[in-house]
Amino acid sequence: MEIKQAAIVGTLESSDIQISLLPNPGKGLEIQLQSVVKVQYGDAIVATITEVLESFGITDAIVDAADRGALDWVIRARMQAACCRATGTKFNWKGEDQ
Amino acid sequence: MQTAKLKRTSLYASGANPINMIQAAFYNEDCLVYDMEDSVPNAEKDTARLLIYNTVRYHRPANKYVIIRVNGIYSEYIDEDLEAAVRARPDAIRIPKVEYREEAVRICQRITEIETEAGMEVGKIEVWCNIESYLGLINAYEIATADPRIVALALGAEDFTASMKAHRTKAGMEIFYARNMLLTACRHAGIEAIDAVFSDINDPEGLKEDTALTRNLGFDGKTCVHPRQIDIVNSFFTPSEKEIKYALRVLEAVEEGKRQKKGAVTLDGSMIDKPMELRARTTLAQAEAAGIAIGGMRK
């Protein structure tokens, strides 16, 4: 999917993450992460961000993430919301039906 | 064995606030209500919905009765809210401001459709209807019996008093009739009745007085506005020794009836029906939650 507009989701409160998702046509994925727990969880956070981008079929994007110690599923939810907003689509609720 | 899930206290956690959602799992409330409605600004409905979906579907707290409150049935958000809320697999969905039986029927049908579509067990998700206007109150019994999914009505006092042109007071005479009316409907329908909040979080004495009334009128539980209210409210739902002993006798009679393969079971000359049995189980669950050791009944 293509990013139609820049989207910002989440806050800079403790236990949250603020994600800015920007178009990056033809240049692949660029993920910048600032995190208070980068030493312990940096790799895990980037993996979650990448996984959500893949599930939306987004191949070109700049992700700027400011993490304040968000738990994994908060990051996932924020990222999904950012993808929906940036691509102008609704979340595919049927996607996770068994 | 069917276990009675306690519904003494319901605590709201806003879908707009991840830290509240995480922390809410650790307090002693029986029911945790993840909120998509009033506590979430319109601009954040999409993010709250995803946060609640991910939390409830993949990280739901253990030992809680998990509820999702969706947006109003005439709002632009309700369709997607239901798509997300049903698939998140909570114990119940709480519907704001229900006024007519048909509204409840429609929402329950929609839940069934989504359950079917998603390959889920149909009918498993329960529904709580919030009664927060005089119309809802007048139709309370009709709403309570609209669908087998509906297991509780909850009184919303702030909106109700507004619809009545009444003034909200601490003593609560303005909602006294509504409380009784709602209870009457619930009792006749055989479902649970949840009382309105006590709004002043800095008045524990007031909360105690209000909760004593909640309990004495016959309510099964109460909605809390702050974690600090939970332990106080729970403490009012601790059964007496007499009630515990009676509950034990009811269940013994039921067990005995099962052993003897009897259809109908009686105790002290009166028949034990399903609601009586459930009430007995609730009494024992309340006793256990209050830390009362019951001989032979503890798991």
Added chain:
Amino acid sequence: MINAVGREIPEKIGNYVVKPYAGPREAIEAEQPVCSRRKPSKRAAAENKLMPDLKSAIQACGLKDGMTISFHHSFREGDKIIVQVLSCIKELGIKGLRFAPSAVVNIKNPSIVDFVKDGTINRIQASGICGELGDAVVDGLELSEPVILRPHGARPHAIETGDLSIDVAFIGASAADDFGNCTGQIGPNACGSLGYSFIDSTNAENVVVITDNIVPFPCVPTSISQMYVDYVVKVDEIGDPKKIGAGATRMTKNPRDLLIAQRCADIMAASRLFKDGYSFQTGAGAIPVACTNYLADYTEQAGIQASFALGGMTGAIVEMHKRGLLRSMLCSQSFDAVAARAIAEYPNIVEIDNSMYANMFNKSCALDKLNFGVLGALEVDTDFNINILTGSSGEMMGGLGGGPDVADGADISIVTLPIIRGRIPSVVDKVFTCCTPGSSVAVVVTEAGIALNPKHKNYEMLKEDLDAAGIKTVSIEYLRDMAYSLTGVPKPVETTDKITCIVEYRDGTVIDVIRQIKRD
């Protein structure tokens, strides 16, 4: 070698010969007499004790390169004495000092790091090194030997055995007379108890009292006597009263902290030791203050009175005394302004020597009589070992304080902490730094549950009491699993081989070391 809490420690760290922690009550008592550098002679005639400025006092003490200087930390982050003294020493060109305060508080502009970098200080010993200094040390700040961190009870012991020999003790006081009688209880910058400095005053070779408030002789009350004081110096300001503690520590509104505090008070009230004459120590911070308030209510409901509160004091404990629910307060430290001033106001609130409070090698210490000790922690592991120094990224986050002493001394030690902080789990497989051995920890209280330590000496008694009160408990492994299920398992922090800090236990043995954090 591996010590009794399973930590890998070298036998020698530079010139420091390691005595490994060998287990509870395995401490070796010293046979030689107490070491003191105090001389039965005077440096100055009584009427000449008051010096015109810091520089002349430092010179009069004969401070030279490589000597040891000490301070107390009772002015907390409002301290203005340490920087003035160190700046003066720097101007005098004296270098390579050993800096041995009771604790290093976070002083900025200049910070202690600046005095290390310019060579004024090259060795440090304290109960904790919070703030800029701590961060710099774990990142490999150049010192000539690792920092030695000792709990409050171990510092007086190290002084009395001669392991910590003090050349000049600088004692800040909020009131003093020209003969050196001084106190922290009165004056505009009152900090309360001077309990940490008693041992310095009796054992250092030189004692300098520094105040901004000279009072007519005699200074009443007197905390430290003129008989130990060589010089008195008046400076313009000894501290910032706002940072020393403006009022009583307020009751928190954070529901999570209130819940933990309530659970902690529930446990104390359920114990059979909660009876007339019981004793407790709660400490500073949001949870302890709330816990004190709940405990006061339980005490009132039970119609009993506690005999004493111990250690660091807060306004909440003073309030309990005023309500008649607590007979006496033994203050080694005052955490807020209400507690600081209360010593002078109430006869049963008394200032005590930190050594009397926590030093296990005394003929006896007050901790030997303590029923309940409430402790904070950064991390606890499944062996109940406690980390109160380092965050999980290895950064210096706290000090030892009296934590290890209280855990060991109290009949029932209760560790309170949230199960996660942001994404950082607090209950883990193995703490990053072991400060307090798990064997001395009776209970861990989190918002997600209460875990009893089956290996604690009073486990059976406590388990029985909690069961009788209907208080549910879980295993420590359950809490760890709960924490990890929320946060995921953190990637371990990598360290180099360089040891930056040696962590001593209250018996003077080495319980752990802190190694330098590896940075990319």
